[in-house]
Amino acid sequence: MAKASGLAAILALLVFALDKYIKFLFLDGFVWHSDIISLYLVINKGVAFSMFAFLGESLKYIQVALVLALLVFVYREKEFFIKNCVAIGILFGAGCGNISDRFFQGGVVDYIAWHYGFEFAVFNFADIMINFAVFLIVLKMIFDKNNKFFCKKS
Numbered sequence: 508m509a510k511a512s513g514l515a516a517i518l519a520l521l522v523f524a525l526d527k528y529i530k531f532l533f534l535d536g537f538v539w540h541s542d543i544i545s546l547y548l549v550i551n552k553g554v555a556f557s558m559f560a561f562l563g564e565s566l567k568y569i570q571v572a573l574v575l576a577l578l579v580f581v582y583r584e585k586e587f588f589i590k591n592c593v594a595i596g597i598l599f600g601a602g603c604g605n606i607s608d609r610f611f612q613g614g615v616v617d618y619i620a621w622h623y624g625f626e627f628a629v630f631n632f633a634d635i636m637i638n639f640a641v642f643l644i645v646l647k648m649i650f651d652k653n654n655k656f657f658c659k660k661s
Contacts, residue, residue: 508585511592518596519603526604526633530616543623550614555628567609574602590651594643601636 539546553560562569581588581595588595608615617634621627 515592515596519600522600533618545620549617549629552614594640598640601633604633
């Protein structure tokens with residue numbers, strides 16, 4: 508458990524630090540455009556696709572509660588944590604990166620705008636890491652032969 512906790516903590520700190528560094532570049536004025544993507548600063552007051560922006564300041568406290576609930580779940584489900592410590596570390600670091608934006612920037616710092624073939628919501632590195640971590644967990648659950656949810660015991 509200690510080894511998994513250490514790895515998760517290191518990954519969380521690395522993802523958080525990289526996320527903050529990249530966001531700092533955009534807060535400092537970095538802009539770049541191409542035919543496929545554009546990189547420019549957007550402060551998102553909501554979540555994905557600006558949903559729930561109407562919640563205003565409450566949204567950051569709801570997200571803090573969700574991260575705390577994740578920590579309680581991980582603490583109680585030690586086996587799940589050990590199997591998924593890499594993904595949980597990434598998820599925690601990225602989630603904390605976006606939540607800290609809400610407290611210090613008034614919304615999440617987004618900067619990647621995809622516009623090749625279709626327009627997509629503006630997003631950031633932390634969003635990519637959150638999706639990647641969830642993908643890793645789901646993938647592991649699907650292929651885990653001992654998983655009670657996806658696999659029936661014979």
